Amino acid sequence: xxxxxxxxxxxxxxxxxxxxxxxxxxxxxxxxxxxxxxxxxxxxxxxxxxxxxxxxxxxxxxxxxxxxxxxxxxxxxxxxxxxxxxxxxxxxxxxxxxxxxxxxxxxxxxxxxxxxxxxxxxxxxxxxxxxxxxxxxxxxxxxxxxxxxxxxxxxxxxxxxxxxxxxxxxxxxxxxxxxxxxxxxxxxxxxxxxxxxxxxxxxxxxxxxxxxxxxxxxxxxxxxxxxxxxxxxxxxxx
Numbered sequence: 001x002x003x004x005x006x007x008x009x010x011x012x013x014x015x016x017x018x019x020x021x022x023x024x025x026x027x028x029x030x031x032x033x034x035x036x037x038x039x040x041x042x043x044x045x046x047x048x049x050x051x052x053x054x055x056x057x058x059x060x061x062x063x064x065x066x067x068x069x070x071x072x073x074x075x076x077x078x079x080x081x082x083x084x085x086x087x088x089x090x091x092x093x094x095x096x097x098x099x100x101x102x103x104x105x106x107x108x109x110x111x112x113x114x115x116x117x118x119x120x121x122x123x124x125x126x127x128x129x130x131x132x133x134x135x136x137x138x139x140x141x142x143x144x145x146x147x148x149x150x151x152x153x154x155x156x157x158x159x160x161x162x163x164x165x166x167x168x169x170x171x172x173x174x175x176x177x178x179x180x181x182x183x184x185x186x187x188x189x190x191x192x193x194x195x196x197x198x199x200x201x202x203x204x205x206x207x208x209x210x211x212x213x214x215x216x217x218x219x220x221x222x223x224x225x226x227x228x229x230x231x232x233x234x235x236x237x238x
Contacts, residue, residue, distance in 0.1 A: 041066030041106050041149035066148055067105035067235055071096040071155035071184075072166055076118030079188055081217055084120065091186040091216040092155050098226045099153065099184075103235050106149075110156075110170050113138035127159045136169040146174045151235065152206075155184035157216070158193040168202055177205030182233060186216045209233055 073090030093109075100107050114137065116123050130137065146152065154171070156163045163185070181203050183195035191213040200208050212229045214222045230236035 041068050041146070065150040065235070067103060067151045067153065068108065068143075068146055068149040069096060069099055069105045069153045069155065070108045070110055070143075070170060071153075072110040072157070072164060072170075073155075074116050074123065074157065076116075076123075077120040078216070079120075086118075090157075091214075091219045092157050092184075094219050095184065095186055095214055095222070095226070096155050098223060099155075099230065102227060102230055105153070105235075108143055110142075110166060111140040112166055113140055127164065130165040131160060131162070135165050136172070137164075137166040139166060139169050139173075142170065142173055146176075146179075149179060151180045151182070151209075152176065153182050153184055154195075154199060155186075156195075158185050158187040158190045158195075158213075161190050162194045162198060168198070171199060171202040175205075176203035179203075179206050180209045181206045182209045183211035185211070185213045186219055187213055188216055 071092055073092035073096065075087045075090040075093075077084055078087050078091075096107065096109075099105070116126065129135070154163075154167065156167050163183075181199050183192055183199055185192050185195060187193065192211045196208050196211060199206070210229070210233050212226070214225060227236065
């Protein structure tokens with residue numbers, strides 16, 4: 001897994017072998033985000049092609065766009081700079097907080113009905129089972145609608161090269177036609193992984209915009225990287 005949970009939230013099956021462990025996650029305070037039940041989207045402060053498309057929009061987002069930030073994050077035992085550390089706040093949640101502090105957006109935390117274990121190895125094993133079964137873990141209190149949102153920021157860790165299967169549960173619940181979707185990940189080794197391709201498949205009719213990948217161990221120092229990306233994709237202005 002990579003950031004947001006395991007080793008910066010990296011979860012890899014034993015069959016693939018243990019990759020070199022990365023350096024440790026910097027411990028730092030971060031205020032936990034409060035999940036917001038979404039029935040609509042707020043306009044961005046400073047102010048979206050066809051299924052399977054990964055085309056990125058040429059123009060910056062409009063001043064009145066409404067933004068939803070939906071994220072999944074797992075605290076607990078994680079890989080960290082060659083060892084392991086226990087995260088009170090998952091790396092993806094730290095990233096989501098940075099974003100929500102900089103733009104006006106609705107925030108929804110994606111949570112599993114059957115919570116993922118704090119134990120790294122148990123989560124690795126569960127992730128392997130879910131990927132092999134192409135599972136769709138049930139989600140707690142999903143938003144009733146995302147119809148009024150123009151832009152959706154989908155944030156999660158990378159576990160064994162892709163987003164956790166619960167992200168597919170979320171994306172397949174809604175109609176993303178006409179919206180712009182930006183993948184965000186926290187990772188140990190795989191960057192955005194397969195998120196752009198996966199979201200293009202599970203969000204038919206959406207434009208898949210530029211993504212952001214932040215190494216889990218470095219997320220607490222990623223302020224400049226996050227701000228630059230927000231400005232580049234047009235949701236942060238001024």
